[in-house]
Amino acid sequence: MGNTSTLKYVTQELEKTVQEAQNDFNAFLVDMSQFSSLASTIEAVNQIRGIFIVLEDRAAQLYCEELGKLLNEFPTDEANHQTEKGQRISEAIVQSLAFISRYLEFLFVTVQVYPETLITSIRSLRAG
16 A cells, blocks of 8 residues: 555545445345435445555455445345345445445554455455
């Protein structure tokens, strides 16, 4: 990561954006007619990805790209969401958003990138 000093300035905003994404996605799961909540989640993940681009954290950028793909493939109707695949995708998204939050905490403490910490999570997202 080339911009460790930048991380310190954007961490609070990143955490806020991750929290908003989590809240929006949970709101969508409660009421799947609220497509704006899903769109807000996708927008937040794209913003987070953009910050990781600035921070030159390629692994986190890729993680957000995979999460974005999964969000765009999410079954938006109740019948498909209740399938095993729909439930698996839903759980993967919830876990991924929580993981991003933990990863930010890790980055802030260590101020060093360990891309290998994201490999298993990226594989899980792809398996969706």
